[in-house]
Amino acid sequence: MAVEKIAPGPRVHLAVLDEVLNLCRANSLWPMTFGLACCAIEMMATGASRFDLDRFGAAVFRPSPRQSDLMIVAGTISKKMAPTIVTLWEQMPAPKWCMAMGNCAISGGPFEFEGQYAIVPGADLLVPVDVYVPGCPPRPEALIQGFLSLEDKITKGERRNVIRRFKKSAGKNR
Amino acid sequence: MMTRTPEPATEHTFYLNLGPQHPSTHGVLRLFVKLDGEYVMEVDPIIGYGHRGHEKMAESHFYEQFLPNTPRMDYLSGMLFNHAYVAAVEKMAGIKAPPRAEYIRVICAELNRVASHLMWLGAYLMDLGGVTPFFYAFDDRENILDILDRVSGSRLTYNYCRFGGVARDIDDIFIEATRDFVKRLRGRWKDYNNLVTKNVIFIHRTRDVGVIDKDLALRFGCTGPVLRGAGVPYDVRKAEPYSVYGEMDFDIPTGDNGDAFDRYMVRLLEMEQSLRIIEQALDRLPDGPVTTPTPRKVRPPKGDYYFAAETARGALGYYIVSDGSECPYRLKVRVPSYGNLQTLTEILPGTLVADTICILGSIDIVVPEIDR
């Protein structure tokens, strides 16, 4: 279908709609309360008064996986807990993302030793992980950087630039 | 994950899983409850979701290599666990830390105790539905974490104590910051009392709820604020003084009824006592070195040893069997939350589901220390 060159005005660009939706999703990530061990405390500290995750739109921690779109695996995954993690991931509706917070969730951390029997060395053995936040435990600043990296990933690097691009593309056709 | 086939439910009873993913279970605890409407008939706490194999790890690691494990068992009392392990191995090997190091350890341990109680306060009130105290408590806790971060390098899982002393000396900024913090927190008690202690909703929700009396507490081996809330003034820092606690002057607050409100008051008053200990330790802080020369790999003599300490949750114990080599032969950690959690099997039946959350929070457990 030929696009007529009409007077400057609103057009429906589906690609732009996608970008806008991604921007909305990135700026209101609702994490699931899923603290397993020590990293859970740093996650709570990030949501608390000093570091304030709410300014990134992400302080609405939902207990139910059905209402959340980000699963932060914060802590060591024991073999007993592993089926639960997979169940929770499958219960989350798409689009969903996963963040492995802390060394234990990335690769087993300090508990991966020769002859270990109790843990699953890494969340990416169970669920697809989007962002890895290293640290034992990672500082709240590191977790915030993880959030911002995830936002970059969701908006395909355009988190800060999408408004400018939208304005620029609107201006080109003026 | 079902652990056993339950009996068929009657008309009003059903089985509910509280956890292992739950906002109020303070870690990965699973309470398998049988409910009759809103009343709990039976409860089966299922643990092990945080089992990481600390004790097996100890059998193939040097004593020094086990140091990072210690704060990760109970991460809210990391400094207390670390201190107790180091003191235990020092006693076994006959190493004596210099006085300045002992005072520094006690200051950091008591700061950690206050931080743990503040964290408990915030999380407990959040479980009960009051979100504001969470922000107040975490704000105060961040001050403590700044102080401890400055000297140990870590906010949560401290690995600050070493065999023979501490890793690095404290400076004047640490001392000044600690004194300022003590003054500041003392000024905050009025806020906490107005917000929580005198709050009529809080009183209604916690008075006469989850009564653990002295007999029940001793049957289950409870220690810490659970036992002190029941009226028994047992505190390892007074009963078996270690480090320099014998020289400190502090009280042991106790409760009368053993209900959730008493346990809350005990913890609140304990924080004030910890501030007293910190002030005394700062006043008496001697000069001198903070480490003594120790062998690179500690090899305690053969035999078995037990060392008890008081963490924020109760009496901690390290039972170490040494075969004379550089790795422990067996290391058992006796954690306070183990007995404290077991009381649920007896006090929960007959309560409402909402009270279950209140009682669980008032006992103050950290599941990874139970699971080790």
Added chain:
Amino acid sequence: MSSEDLKRALEKIVEPSSVHARDYERNGCLLEIGAEPGQLPAIARAARDAGFFLEFITAVDFADGPVAVYQFNECETISRTQVKVQLAREESLPSIGSVYDAALWYEREVFDLFGIRFDNHPDLRRLLLPEDADFHPLLKEYGKVHAFRSARDIYDDQDA
């Protein structure tokens, strides 16, 4: 209600030669008793009557069989008492869950990690490992350990 009372009560149950005083400053324990499995319920009742609480139950794996360790303590005085029971492989112990409720979980944990069974335990199932696990991790033959010795190696040389 002190360790003296408990000592006298225990000397009636076990042979007096198995009751040793320990150096509290060195080992953290005041009294140590070597017992037979059948004497455990009586020992537990004596400890409860003397006002002691159960601190923990655990086991240590040795080449000639595991040693179960029970520890009792009291709130008012320093009176920590340890009871050690040398077991053969596959030998079971009587449960003291009817005397101390705290023992129920400790015994489940020892069963889970060492495979030692407890008779008359109302609910002996695994506590820490998944229900379908088929190994007992803290036995020395499992996984990687630094040493596997006999109990005499360690206990005969220690300071009394």
